[in-house]
Amino acid sequence: MGNNDMEKMLIRKAGSIVHYPRGYWYMIFATGDTSERVYLIESGWVKIYRLSAEGRKVTVGSIRNPGEMMGLAETILGVDRTCFDNMVNVPANGYFVP
DSSP states (O other), rough: OHHHHHHHHHHHHHHHEEOOOOTOEEEEOOOOOOOOOOEEEESOOEEEEEOEEEEEEEEEEEOOTTTOSSSHHHHTTOOOOSEHHHHHHSSSEEEEEE
């Protein structure tokens, strides 16, 4: 088992599962939120973006896929969130670890 698999196993064990049903727009975190959770995407996709000076959404990096984690660096560093993110393909499932 590789490090990444071990991390995912620990998050699944320690975390709580969240289900996002179809038909809604879900924001998981926003710029300025306190970073107190790490997220593991199990199904669905998450778009991470910032707002431009004109108020337009600008995708940062890439769309996050199932099996990827989010929020780890900000949580470890203890800094506020610097981006917004929301589910773009629902229904979706994920784990969060406070």
